[in-house]
Amino acid sequence: MKIVVCVKHVPDATAQRRFDADHTVDRAGVDGLLSELDEYAVEEALQIAAAHDGEVVVLTVGPDQAADAARKSLQMGADSAVHVVDEQLHGSDAIATSLVLAEAVRKIGDYDIVVCGMASTDGAMGVVPAMLAERLGVPQVTFAAEVSVDSGSVTARRDADLATETIEASMPLVLSVTDQINEPRYPSFKGIMGAKKKPVQTWSLADLGVDADQVGLAAAWSVVHSVAARPPRSQGVVVTDDGAGGRQLADYLAEQKFI
Amino acid sequence: MSEILVLVDHADGAVRKTTTELLTIARSLGEPSAVFVGAGIDAARETLVAYGADTIYLLDSADLTDYLVVPQAEALAQLVDRAAPAAVLVPSTPEAREVAARVAVKTGSGLITDAVDVRAGADGGPVTTQSVFAGGYTVEASVTRGTPIIVVKPNSVTPEQSPGAGVEETVEVAVSEAARSARVVKREPRTKSGRPELTEAAIVVSGGRGTGGDFSDVEALADALGAAVGASRAAVDSGWYPHSYQVGQTGKTVSPQLYVASGISGAIQHRAGMQTAKTIVAVNKDAEAPIFELVDFGVVGDLKQVLPQATEEIIKRKG
Numbered sequence A: 001m002k003i004v005v006c007v008k009h010v011p012d013a014t015a016q017r018r019f020d021a022d023h024t025v026d027r028a029g030v031d032g033l034l035s036e037l038d039e040y041a042v043e044e045a046l047q048i049a050a051a052h053d054g055e056v057v058v059l060t061v062g063p064d065q066a067a068d069a070a071r072k073s074l075q076m077g078a079d080s081a082v083h084v085v086d087e088q089l090h091g092s093d094a095i096a097t098s099l100v101l102a103e104a105v106r107k108i109g110d111y112d113i114v115v116c117g118m119a120s121t122d123g124a125m126g127v128v129p130a131m132l133a134e135r136l137g138v139p140q141v142t143f144a145a146e147v148s149v150d151s152g153s154v155t156a157r158r159d160a161d162l163a164t165e166t167i168e169a170s171m172p173l174v175l176s177v178t179d180q181i182n183e184p185r186y187p188s189f190k191g192i193m194g195a196k197k198k199p200v201q202t203w204s205l206a207d208l209g210v211d212a213d214q215v216g217l218a219a220a221w222s223v224v225h226s227v228a229a230r231p232p233r234s235q236g237v238v239v240t241d242d243g244a245g246g247r248q249l250a251d252y253l254a255e256q257k258f259i
Numbered sequence B: 001m002s003e004i005l006v007l008v009d010h011a012d013g014a015v016r017k018t019t020t021e022l023l024t025i026a027r028s029l030g031e032p033s034a035v036f037v038g039a040g041i042d043a044a045r046e047t048l049v050a051y052g053a054d055t056i057y058l059l060d061s062a063d064l065t066d067y068l069v070v071p072q073a074e075a076l077a078q079l080v081d082r083a084a085p086a087a088v089l090v091p092s093t094p095e096a097r098e099v100a101a102r103v104a105v106k107t108g109s110g111l112i113t114d115a116v117d118v119r120a121g122a123d124g125g126p127v128t129t130q131s132v133f134a135g136g137y138t139v140e141a142s143v144t145r146g147t148p149i150i151v152v153k154p155n156s157v158t159p160e161q162s163p164g165a166g167v168e169e170t171v172e173v174a175v176s177e178a179a180r181s182a183r184v185v186k187r188e189p190r191t192k193s194g195r196p197e198l199t200e201a202a203i204v205v206s207g208g209r210g211t212g213g214d215f216s217d218v219e220a221l222a223d224a225l226g227a228a229v230g231a232s233r234a235a236v237d238s239g240w241y242p243h244s245y246q247v248g249q250t251g252k253t254v255s256p257q258l259y260v261a262s263g264i265s266g267a268i269q270h271r272a273g274m275q276t277a278k279t280i281v282a283v284n285k286d287a288e289a290p291i292f293e294l295v296d297f298g299v300v301g302d303l304k305q306v307l308p309q310a311t312e313e314i315i316k317r318k319g
């Protein structure tokens, strides 16, 4: 079984994230890492592969630094990696990213499952897996909190708003997983050493046959006019409970007309 | 005036509040048309018309509910091609987001997610305000290609009534074989708590690891305030409260009038789900907890003392 897992390199959420002058996310000036939500995708891919004698190919689209996300996935245990990197990709929106991912998945070929995270921790759109399935023309099983893989089909549990749903689809398919699904492993020392010898391929847009005018900032189907840091909330009153904290809280809520 | 499609969010015809918000926004952009998928229109009609639906498109076929996302996306894309609306507004549920994503790809249209405001720009087309990076930034954007597909967060506007014409039209949907590829084989409805729905509630009282697993003080305060109950991921991961109540990056985003965080430290992933609340109150025994950076009012203290006292006082005042 061949599993492709899509991972994104993102700015660290606990750092001061910011935007560049062209309103794109600053990916160079802020420390980046493998999107934490994609660790669950890598872990699930590794578990499925272990149970079904499979191989795991990591796929990332992003600038030079994105190679770190691929490397961490290899350290966790993936077998090989593909990094799509091209100057022209700068500023791509989800629509363009899904196009590039789809072409890369096709080029990797012969896949049974493409595993994604539920959302990236920077854009947090949670739409790329659905777009990817749309473009590949294969079933989507998304926001899975539990997955079982059988010969040729996948069954998943998802905790939707109004109900818990069980979904069934046949392979090949696109799967996205939530942070409820597993406990991602830490790379072991052996994993870290072993990753150095694993194959990493670097592909350009030309390698994928994607026209440069279909991607990047200029080709985005939406435009950002302005970006503003949200004014920090000014801290209000903080009292220390000396036995009347609850009454003080009630006073405040009454003042603000919540009672 | 141009037509604005609104994808209705409902449970068997019970229209959710977000839909009335989207209809209110749609009226400021053009003529709202409600797109109603599934059964239950008899229960939904009155609300849709009251909030301004001039047209109600009825899409009812088992395919649309037996299979997730894909048939809905096909049907909505067909409707977009036919009606040529000026924009499509979609609620911010995971499923509707994915429908929006696929409609964007199918119709060659730009997609904007996490909008907290939508208004008519200089050319009449919609301009959005989005909240990004865990609410740390706001971004103004618009769509430059195709039909603007906009996913709008709950509580973005106050819904206002203004009756629409409510002309109904049944739309025949042609769903492809390929769309029937991921079947829902089982649906177990969630047990209702009897409290307001988390994302719609005007007040949310949340508990974290600091509850030590006992949510009774949190629930009692919530009930005194008529509030919904929320939980941090630490509380959910410990099995103290169901996942559907989790607030934050990988849970629900709430934007209530009042958010009360008790025994919650205020990690960035939690803030991502509640930072846009109008008023924030915290109870935490650690004066250094980051949640206090956000608060309008905070109590440094043990929630096991503070919450019951506040609850008792509130009940007393309400008489």
Ligand SMILES: Cc1cc2nc3c(=O)[nH]c(=O)nc-3n(C[C@H](O)[C@H](O)[C@H](O)COP(=O)(O)OP(=O)(O)OC[C@H]3O[C@@H](n4cnc5c(N)ncnc54)[C@H](O)[C@@H]3O)c2cc1C
Pocket: A036, A037, A179, B207, B208, B209, B210, B211, B231, B232, B233, B234, B235, B246, B247, B248, B249, B250, B251, B252, B262, B263, B264, B265, B266, B267, B268, B269, B270, B273, B283, B284, B285, B286, B289, B301, B302, B303, B304
């Ligand atoms: C990818 C990712 C996604 C995540 N998504 C989410 C998410 O959606 N939602 C979310 O909440 N978290 C999320 N997290 C986890 C987040 O980083 C924090 O770990 C989590 O929010 C901590 O929960 P907490 O505040 O309840 O626990 P803690 O951080 O342990 O804080 C407990 C607080 O309770 C206080 N306390 C203890 N006892 C008492 C008492 N008796 N009275 C008063 N105060 C007391 C302590 O002082 C402390 O400040 C995510 C993390 C990652 C990596």
Ligand SMILES: Nc1ncnc2c1ncn2[C@@H]1O[C@H](COP(=O)(O)O)[C@@H](O)[C@H]1O
Pocket: A006, A007, A008, A009, A035, A037, A038, A041, A059, A060, A061, A062, A094, A097, A101, A115, A116, A117, A118, A119, A120, A121, A123, A124, A125, A126, A127, A128, A129
């Ligand atoms: N640039 C990228 N490279 C590889 N995978 C990506 C990329 N962007 C998004 N993904 C995948 O799509 C998922 C959802 O991303 P998003 O729709 O941006 O929130 C992520 O968790 C990844 O699995």
